[in-house]
Amino acid sequence: MIVDLRSDTVTKPTPGMLDAMMHAEVGDDVFGEDPSIKKLENKCAHLLEMEAAVFCPSGTMTNQIGINVLTRPFDEVICYKGAHIYKYEGGGLAGNSHVSVRLLSGDRGRLSVEEIAANINSTDSHYPVTSVVALENTVVREAGSYYTLDQIKSVSEFSRPKGLKLHLDGARFFNALVETGDRSQDYGRFFDTVSICLSKGLGSPVGSVLVCKKELEPKVRRMRKAFGGGMRQSGFLAAAAIYALDHHVTRLKEDHVRAKELSKVLMKQSYVKSMMPVDTNIIIFELAPGVTTEKFLAKIGEHQIKALAFSQTEIRLVTHLDFDDRMLEKATDVFKRLSI
Numbered sequence: 288m289i290v291d292l293r294s295d296t297v298t299k300p301t302p303g304m305l306d307a308m309m310h311a312e313v314g315d316d317v318f319g320e321d322p323s324i325k326k327l328e329n330k331c332a333h334l335l336e337m338e339a340a341v342f343c344p345s346g347t348m349t350n351q352i353g354i355n356v357l358t359r360p361f362d363e364v365i366c367y368k369g370a371h372i373y374k375y376e377g378g379g380l381a382g383n384s385h386v387s388v389r390l391l392s393g394d395r396g397r398l399s400v401e402e403i404a405a406n407i408n409s410t411d412s413h414y415p416v417t418s419v420v421a422l423e424n425t426v427v428r429e430a431g432s433y434y435t436l437d438q439i440k441s442v443s444e445f446s447r448p449k450g451l452k453l454h455l456d457g458a459r460f461f462n463a464l465v466e467t468g469d470r471s472q473d474y475g476r477f478f479d480t481v482s483i484c485l486s487k488g489l490g491s492p493v494g495s496v497l498v499c500k501k502e503l504e505p506k507v508r509r510m511r512k513a514f515g516g517g518m519r520q521s522g523f524l525a526a527a528a529i530y531a532l533d534h535h536v537t538r539l540k541e542d543h544v545r546a547k548e549l550s551k552v553l554m555k556q557s558y559v560k561s562m563m564p565v566d567t568n569i570i571i572f573e574l575a576p577g578v579t580t581e582k583f584l585a586k587i588g589e590h591q592i593k594a595l596a597f598s599q600t601e602i603r604l605v606t607h608l609d610f611d612d613r614m615l616e617k618a619t620d621v622f623k624r625l626s627i
């Protein structure tokens with residue numbers, strides 16, 4: 288039994304999902320003729336009570352398009368210093384949108400009104416034009432910390448009157464919601480663009496959606512085309528995503544419970560120096576001095592357990608749809624007995 292905890296992207300479609308895909312009604316989506324894609328896009332727009340949604344091949348693409356349609360070259364985007372849009376998208380903001388970034392620490396990646404207020408540039412021509420506040424929920428680099436709707440509301444209500452646009456990287460948006468109990472329908476009004484990954488915890492094989500305001504939709508579709516993200520019979524993927532949204536949202540809580548269980552065991556081990564709080568489905572810990580990530584990964588690899596080196600000294604584990612109680616038992620057992 289292989290236990291793959293590298294990411295929540297490693298899941299395979301379930302039989303129910305495969306069945307939905309096999310029976311999907313499809314058409315050419317570049318011609319706007321794929322009924323399953325239309326259904327998914329409508330569903331996502333409704334889920335956030337926003338007006339439009341556009342299906343894309345990846346969350347990187349939905350983020351990059353989101354920032355692109357909200358900025359002009361030479362603008363500046365405010366985000367957390369470990370934000371996915373900045374740190375893990377191959378320099379896309381610079382290359383695709385020609386914008387600079389203002390990197391904030393946040394409280395475990397969560398930006399506050401005070402920190403944002405202190406980082407909006409004046410109109411003096413020395414400075415780039417601050418135009419977007421980009422939030423991430425949950426924050427991957429901070430082990431899945433999440434915002435409450437009240438925090439989001441205060442950031443949005445402060446930023447909008449200053450002429451700033453708001454983008455949400457909601458790769459793991461539903462992981463946040465199952466913890467806070469907030470409704471997705473209450474989120475949309477605080478943002479201009481929201482990116483949601485369907486291929487993370489939701490367990491769909493491919494794809495993300497960019498949910499947005501109606502007036503942004505033509506621009507979003509144009510940029511998707513320009514970035515090479517227009518697809519043909521992508522309804523097969525939409526069918527998987529619809530199935531995931533119908534069946535795999537509330538169960539995310541299970542992933543959080545298993546992550547907590549794993550973290551409790553890991554925290555007691557001598558090879559773990561420190562661990563970030565575990566709020567959702569991501570565990571990030573620092574290895575004890577002398578224990579390299581290579582050594583740790585090799586050791587657990589001997590037991591068919593896979594994890595990810597998240598920096599030179601940190602390990603990341605992510606729980607997901609294909610990590611069940613049997614695997615949890617195996618992993619905790621191995622972590623307890625591991626001698627490094």
Ligand SMILES: *Cc1c(COP(=O)(O)O)cnc(C)c1O
Pocket residue numbers: 344345346347348350371372423425426427456458459484487495
């Ligand atoms: C995974 C992820 C994305 C998008 O990644 P893709 O692999 O391009 O789909 C965006 N933001 C965050 C926070 C992520 O974890």
